[in-house]
Amino acid sequence: FVLYEYVYRKNGFAFPATDCGIPGCAVLCEYPYGNNPNPTSRFVHVVGIGFKQKKVQLLSDITGAFRPGILTALMGVSGAGKTTLMDVLSGRKTGGIIEGEIRIGGYLKVQDAYARVSGYCEQTDIHTPHLTVEESLIYSAWLRLPSYIDSETKASFINEVLETIELDEIKDSIVGIAGVNGLSTEQRKRLTIAVELVANPSIMFMDEPTTGLDARAAAIVMRAVKNVVETGRTVVCTIHQPSIHIFEAFDELILMKTGGRIIYSGPLGQNSSRVIQYFQNIPGVPKIKDKYNPATWMLDVTSKSAEAQTSIDFADVYETSTLYKENIELVKQLSSPPPDSKELEFPTRFPQNGWEQFKACLWKQHLSYWRSPSYNLARFFFFSVSSVIFGILFWQRGTKINNQQDLFNALGVMYSALFFFGINSCSSILPFISIQRTVMYREMFAGMYSSWAYSFAQVIIEIPYLLGVALLYVMITYPMIGFYWSAYKVLWSFYTMFCSLLCFTYLGMMIVSLTPNTPVAFIMASSSYSVLNLFSGFYMPR
Incomplete structure (x- = not known):
């Protein structure tokens, strides 16, 4: 995948602009099978006594591009490898066998440097329960922004993030423990985004940011996500069966099938017209009904049972399509280092010294x-x-x-x-x-x-x-x-x-x-x- 790095200059500081390429990424994982033969995306290699070992390929030949200022959705049925792909891109997947290349600005990715310019919003909102919203951001900025940035600039940046994520009205509220006291689920989701955003990342990964939220809360969270995208950052979200309004908030879609193969990678279009047209042009695919959710329709027509009925392998169809060739060319163009560019590196492992x-x-x-x-x-x-x-x-x-x-x-x-x-x-x-x-x-x-x-x-x-x-x-x-x-x-x-x-x-x-x-x-x-x-x-x- 090609990841452009957003350069934030408004407050007088910036990170080097980079891109990242991952042509042909694949993940092979071993798991013990017995009573429960289904691997999960977060599985860690465990040798169980009395169990046989079996190798399962979770991702296969993943090639594509993420670009700045574009909100990309990772979709697919359960077990398709959405979270696995995101974990591989963010560097969180360390188990199993990972093949392929990850390039930043045309250079091979170095995880320590990459972690400094990327943010990861987990599905579970984990925060210190005794801090306020503003204190949580102050703490994150204190430790994650470079040491040469003065306190006034940090304070200005924190206030801007609070406004961007629409948390300024509750900045003095105690976070609390989820399900017990403090912030609501929707407010916690936005705080999770803000805590990562205050580190001034170029790329943000979000694992199902609307899961567990009602329609109103999900809309508020997605509005905050769109505000982040409008700052020029690259944002990638895994999403599972979103509503029409949530789905159409995205700019591009990467749709995956069971087995970790891509069956669509490209723009959504106005009212999802591009993706609907792509699938309807495939012979044997039923037309979408009026006012029907495009996300639900795509998951239905590309499901494993639908493939068996129509004898269509949507991954093979995609790999022979013009869209696939365009994506390959895009990756080739963006995987080469720009002229006079330098590899992303930092002099120290952490933004702050040990005393700070x-x-x-x-x-x-x-x-x-x-x-x-x-x-x-x-x-x-x-x-x-x-x-x-x-x-x-x-x-x-x-x-x-x-x-x-x-x-x-x-x-x-x-x-x-x-x-x-x-x-x-x-x-x-x-x-x-x-x-x-x-x-x-x-x-x-x-x-x-x-x-x-x-x-x-x-x-x-x-x-x-x-x-x-x-x-x-x-x-x-x-x-x-x-x-x-x-x-x-x-x-x-x-x-x-x-x-x-x-x-x-x-x-x-x-x-x-x-x-x-x-x-x-x-x-x-x-x-x-x-x-x-x-x-x-x-x-x-x-």
């Missing part, structure tokens, strides 16, 4: 923690109540140390408190970090920051809160239990509780990073408590 990445991540973590009373306020309340209960249960036990048994009782009090509050800290952070992990995956793939910058910010932000709850525990329990009063011993008691809470909290973070989902994380955490208890040194063998 850390500051941005810490800023986001600070807002997320400060606006999470269900996590932070709840644990302060829990520590307050639990500390009072501990003080009542072990009232003045520290003043009654007259023999070895009394000493072990006092030791048991400290051990019980450390382990009890530690388990609570570990268990509390598991669901909180799990929510942020999905956001982190999206942001890291977009090349916003390194894992070290994010992890260090996540570790640092916990320290002031754990200092607070550790201090709260010592202030309540130390006088109630009646331990010996001296600054040295009080500080050691505080230090011990603080370090224990740090260890348990960071254990929870590590468990979340090692497990696929929250339920598994809780199971693994429960097992680790027993191991820590056994090796804590409190239970000594006789």
Whole structure:
């Protein structure tokens, strides 16, 4: 595919203009077959015990062009390879065998550089729930725009994006959790587009932007998409059975059949006239009814059952058509580097240096923690109540140390408190970090920051809160239990509780990073408590 890069000069900065060519792209994937023999576009190569391996070709000889200022639709029945093709073009498909060429400006694509000038809007809208709409854009622009752009230019660009995507009226609204609170589904879709657009990409890929929306919401989202196209960017959307109004908002169409082959690639025309004329000129294809949805009609007449009835292979028909030859010539023209052009490259892997990445991540973590009373306020309340209960249960036990048994009782009090509050800290952070992990995956793939910058910010932000709850525990329990009063011993008691809470909290973070989902994380955490208890040194063998 040939991808032109949009050069944005209004705010005084631009990326090199490029194009990308992919003649004859093909994807071959292995999957285990048994009870469920149907491969999916997002399948990862897994060797299953007791399953045979079978190779399936998901894409076959894909050749075409995407151009700037043109909204292109990728359509096809389920399993046709729409999302697979988009993942290959964006660099997200890494499993299986990928053949063919991807060229940018006539040069072979380098993924690190390509990721800096392209945006990918996933079908699932993944955002930090505790930020506002404007803060989400500020954060994305902070990490994805080049470091030489000053803050005033960034602010101006963010405001322009808010207006383009029609989010300026709700810019101070909290994003929230999907299906629970915050923005509506349609507003989240537009925010997903805005978060990518604020990075000033030349090319934007959108995976079914209208899925799950009613007619009104879908129209609003498509209006925002058209606004993006009008800025001169190249926009490609996968779409599944759109309405007439949504379908006719596109400029060009790439229609695919099962097996990953193209059966049409070209302009839609006024009221879809070009694509309708193309298929109606094929002998045996029924005419479209008046006021019938052209998208639905095309999917019906080119379905697998329709091909079997008419004995027509629409992919073969397309490959012998004049339209196919025109597309081949277009790809040949645009796949050669323009005169005096240079290959797209950047001096650094990330737009910002490590310190800026850390500051941005810490800023986001600070807002997320400060606006999470269900996590932070709840644990302060829990520590307050639990500390009072501990003080009542072990009232003045520290003043009654007259023999070895009394000493072990006092030791048991400290051990019980450390382990009890530690388990609570570990268990509390598991669901909180799990929510942020999905956001982190999206942001890291977009090349916003390194894992070290994010992890260090996540570790640092916990320290002031754990200092607070550790201090709260010592202030309540130390006088109630009646331990010996001296600054040295009080500080050691505080230090011990603080370090224990740090260890348990960071254990929870590590468990979340090692497990696929929250339920598994809780199971693994429960097992680790027993191991820590056994090796804590409190239970000594006789």
